[in-house]
Amino acid sequence: MTKNSAVAGEDFPSTPARRISSYLYKNAKVRLRLLIAAPVFWLGLVYIAALVMLLITAFWTVDEFTGNTKVNWNIDNIVSLFTDPLYTKVTLRTIGIALAVTVVDILLALPIAFFMSKVAGPKLRNILAISVLLPLWASYLVKAYAWRSVLSNTGVLEWILKPLGLQTPGYSLFGAAITLGYMWLPYVILPIYGGLEKVPSNLLEASSDLGAKTFTTVRKVIFPIILPSIIAGSIFAFSLTLGDYITINIVGGPNQMLGNLIYTNVGTANNLPMAAALALIPIGIMFAYLGAVKRTGALNNL
Amino acid sequence: MKLNKAKGLVAAVAISLALSGCSAGAANTGGTMLEKLGKNEKSLTLLGWPGYAEDGTNDPNTDWVTPFEKETGCQVTFKSYGTSDEALSLFKTGQYDAIAASGDATLRLIAGGYVQPLNTALIPSYAGVYDFLKNRNWNTVDGKSYGVPHGYGANLLMYNTKVVTPAPTSWDVVFDGASKYKGKVTAYDSPIYIADAALYLMNHKPELGIKNPYALDATQLAAATDLLKAQRANVGEYWSDYLKSIQSFETGNSVVGTTWQVIQNSMSAKSNTASILPSEGATGWSDSWMVSSTSKHVNCAYKWLDYIDSPKANAAATEYFGEAPVTNDACQYASKGFCDTYHAGDAAYAAKIWYWTTPISKCLDGRTDTKCTDYAAWTKAWQEIKG
Numbered sequence: 001m002t003k004n005s006a007v008a009g010e011d012f013p014s015t016p017a018r019r020i021s022s023y024l025y026k027n028a029k030v031r032l033r034l035l036i037a038a039p040v041f042w043l044g045l046v047y048i049a050a051l052v053m054l055l056i057t058a059f060w061t062v063d064e065f066t067g068n069t070k071v072n073w074n075i076d077n078i079v080s081l082f083t084d085p086l087y088t089k090v091t092l093r094t095i096g097i098a099l100a101v102t103v104v105d106i107l108l109a110l111p112i113a114f115f116m117s118k119v120a121g122p123k124l125r126n127i128l129a130i131s132v133l134l135p136l137w138a139s140y141l142v143k144a145y146a147w148r149s150v151l152s153n154t155g156v157l158e159w160i161l162k163p164l165g166l167q168t169p170g171y172s173l174f175g176a177a178i179t180l181g182y183m184w185l186p187y188v189i190l191p192i193y194g195g196l197e198k199v200p201s202n203l204l205e206a207s208s209d210l211g212a213k214t215f216t217t218v219r220k221v222i223f224p225i226i227l228p229s230i231i232a233g234s235i236f237a238f239s240l241t242l243g244d245y246i247t248i249n250i251v252g253g254p255n256q257m258l259g260n261l262i263y264t265n266v267g268t269a270n271n272l273p274m275a276a277a278l279a280l281i282p283i284g285i286m287f288a289y290l291g292a293v294k295r296t297g298a299l300n301n302l
Numbered sequence: 303m304k305l306n307k308a309k310g311l312v313a314a315v316a317i318s319l320a321l322s323g324c325s326a327g328a329a330n331t332g333g334t335m336l337e338k339l340g341k342n343e344k345s346l347t348l349l350g351w352p353g354y355a356e357d358g359t360n361d362p363n364t365d366w367v368t369p370f371e372k373e374t375g376c377q378v379t380f381k382s383y384g385t386s387d388e389a390l391s392l393f394k395t396g397q398y399d400a401i402a403a404s405g406d407a408t409l410r411l412i413a414g415g416y417v418q419p420l421n422t423a424l425i426p427s428y429a430g431v432y433d434f435l436k437n438r439n440w441n442t443v444d445g446k447s448y449g450v451p452h453g454y455g456a457n458l459l460m461y462n463t464k465v466v467t468p469a470p471t472s473w474d475v476v477f478d479g480a481s482k483y484k485g486k487v488t489a490y491d492s493p494i495y496i497a498d499a500a501l502y503l504m505n506h507k508p509e510l511g512i513k514n515p516y517a518l519d520a521t522q523l524a525a526a527t528d529l530l531k532a533q534r535a536n537v538g539e540y541w542s543d544y545l546k547s548i549q550s551f552e553t554g555n556s557v558v559g560t561t562w563q564v565i566q567n568s569m570s571a572k573s574n575t576a577s578i579l580p581s582e583g584a585t586g587w588s589d590s591w592m593v594s595s596t597s598k599h600v601n602c603a604y605k606w607l608d609y610i611d612s613p614k615a616n617a618a619a620t621e622y623f624g625e626a627p628v629t630n631d632a633c634q635y636a637s638k639g640f641c642d643t644y645h646a647g648d649a650a651y652a653a654k655i656w657y658w659t660t661p662i663s664k665c666l667d668g669r670t671d672t673k674c675t676d677y678a679a680w681t682k683a684w685q686e687i688k689g
Binding site for chain 2: 062086089090148149152153154155170171250252253254255256260261264267268269270271
C-alpha cells in the first residue's frame with residue numbers, strides 16, 4: 001500500500017466491509033447506537049432482566065406436590081417478611097453485624113489511609129498499598145478458613161489472649177464480625193486513601209497557620225472533604241456483609257444471617273419464591289442507603 | 303426514559319412467564335417397568351454422592367467405573383452433589399439416567415414421577431443383597447421397587463473421651479444433659495436432624511406417641527422443635543461438611559455430637575474421640591440407585607445397578623466412602639475388618655437405625671386419623687430452631 005492510495009480512499013474497490021464502514025462514518029446516530037448496543041444488551045437483558053425475573057418469583061408459590069414453582073400471584077411471602085418473627089429477627093441481626101463491621105472498618109481504615117497518603121514516603125507508600133491489596137488476591141475461602149483456625153480453641157488468638165486472662169471469642173457472631181471486618185477492610189481503605197490523596201497538603205498547613213489544633217483541622221478541613229469517600233467505603237463493607245452467608249457458616253457458630261435463609265430456601269427447602277422475597281430485604285436496605293447518601297456525592301467516589 | 307423502563311419490565315415478565323410455563327409442564331407419569339433387557343446404549347450419565355462412582359481420576363487406585371465400562375461398553379459420565387436437595391433439583395433437569403439417592407430424596411423422586419419402577423429380576427446381583435435393605439419404605443412404594451441399595455450407615459454419637467465423662471450411652475448427653483457441655487455440642491445441619499430429636503422423644507417421652515421419627519404430627523413436631531431449641535443454646539456449631547466436623551473435634555471446639563463412622567476413622571489418635579450407637583438407636587442412611595423415568599439408556603442403567611450391587615464393586619465403592627456394603631459377599635473383597643467396623647449385615651445393629659426418609663403429609667407410620675408434617679414444614683421448623 002503506497003502513501004498516495006492510502007489517502008485517496010476512492011482508489012480502493014468497493015467491498016461489503018468498506019461499504020459498511022463508510023455508511024457508519026456518515027451516519028453518526030447509527031454508529032452510536034451500535035456501539036452502545038453491547039453494554040445495553042449486557043446490562044439490560046443479561047443483568048437487570050435476569051435479576052427481575054428472579055425477584056418476580058417472590059410473588060409466586062411452590063407447588064407442594066411436584067416442587068415446581070408455579071405462577072400464582074400473591075403477596076404472602078412479602079407479608080411474612082414483616083410478620084414472621086424469624087425473618088425480622090434475622091434481618092435485625094444481619095443489619096447489626098453489617099453496621100458493626102462498617103464502623104470498625106472505617107475506624108481502622110482512617111488512620112491507615114491517612115498515614116499512607118500524608119505521612120509515608122513514596123517507597124513506604126507503595127509497600128503499604130501492596131500490603132493492603134495483598135489479601136484481596138487470596139481466595140475468600142482460604143481467608144475464612146484461616147480465621148477458623150485463628151479463632152479455634154487451640155488457635156493463635158487463644159494463645160495470645162490466655163496470659164491476659166482472656167479467651168478467644170470462638171465461633172460466634174463476634175468471631176464472624178471480626179472475620180468479615182478483615183475481609184472487607186481493603187475495600188474501605190482504598191476509597192478513603194483516594195479521598196485523602198485529593199486533599200491538598202497546603203490546606204492542612206493553612207489550617208495550622210491560622211491556629212487550628214490537629215483535631216480541629218481533622219474535624220473542619222479533612223473530614224468534610226473525605227466524607228464522600230468514607231461513605232463510599234461504607235457502602236462496600238455494608239453491602240458485602242449484608243449478602244454474606246459463607247463466613248458466618250465457617251466461623252459464626254450456630255448463628256445464621258439473611259444470606260443463610262436465602263440459601264436454605266433455594267437449596268434445602270426448594271422454595272425459590274420465599275428466597276426471592278428474602279433477597280428483596282438486602283436490596284431494599286441498599287436502595288434506601290444509596291438513596292440517603294446520593295446527595296453527599298459518595299457515589300462518585302466508588 | 304420512563305417508558306423504556308416500563309417496556310423492559312414488561313419484556314422481562316413475559317420472558318419469565320414463558321420460562322415458568324415450560325418448567326411447570328415437566329412433571330411426568332413415572333414411566334413403566336422394563337420387561338427385558340436390550341442392547342447396551344454405549345453411554346450412561348450418573349448422579350450420586352461424591353465418591354459413589356470413581357473412575358481413577360481422584361486416586362488411580364480407586365477405580366470401579368473403568369472395569370464396568372470395559373465389560374458393558376457403556377461410557378459413564380458422573381456428576382456428584384452435596385445435599386439431597388441439590389440432587390433433586392439436578393435430577394429434575396432430566397439429564398441423568400440414574401441417581402444414587404438417600405431416603406430423604408427417594409420418596410420425593412418417586413412422588414414426582416422422576417424415576418421408574420424396577421424389574422429386579424433383570425438385576426441378578428440384587429438376589430445377594432441383605433433382606434433388611436429390600437422393600438423398605440424409602441425404596442418401595444405400593445409394592446413396586448424403585449431402587450437397589452448402594453450402602454448404608456448410621457449417624458453415631460461422637461464424644462471426647464477426656465471431657466465427656468462418664469462415657470455416654472444415650473443421646474441424653476446432647477439433649478436434656480447438654481448444658482453440661484454448653485457451647486461444645488455439635489449437630490448435623492439439616493432439617494432431617496429433627497428426626498434425631500424425635501427418636502430421642504420416642505424413647506423418653508412415650509406419652510407423645512411417636513412411632514416413627516419421620517412421621518410427626520403437628521404436636522409431635524412442636525415437641526421435637528422445642529427440644530432442639532433448648533439444645534440450640536448449648537450448640538457450638540452445626541456441621542454439614544464432614545471436614546469441618548473433624549477439625550472441630552480435633553481443636554476441642556466440639557466435644558460431643560452427631561457423627562459418621564468415616565469421621566471417626568479420620569480422627570487422629572491424640573484427639574481422644576470415640577463413637578457409639580446409643581441405646582435409643584440412631585438415624586442413618588440407606589442409599590439407593592434409581593433409574594430416570596425418561597432415561598434413554600435404560601439398558602446401561604440396569605447394567606450399572608447390577609454392577610454396583612455385585613460383591614467386588616460394592617466392596618470398593620462402600621469402603622471408599624465409609625459405609626456398610628449391601629451384600630455379605632462384598633466382605634471378602636474389602637480390606638480386613640472392614641465389615642466388622644461398619645457392622646455389615648448385622649441385622650440387630652441395622653434394626654436400631656431409622657433410615658432417612660422424606661417426611662410427607664401421609665403419615666409413614668400408618669396413621670390415617672391425622673395429617674403428618676411434610677419436609678417443607680420441617681425446613682421451616684429447622685430455620686426457626688437455628689433462629
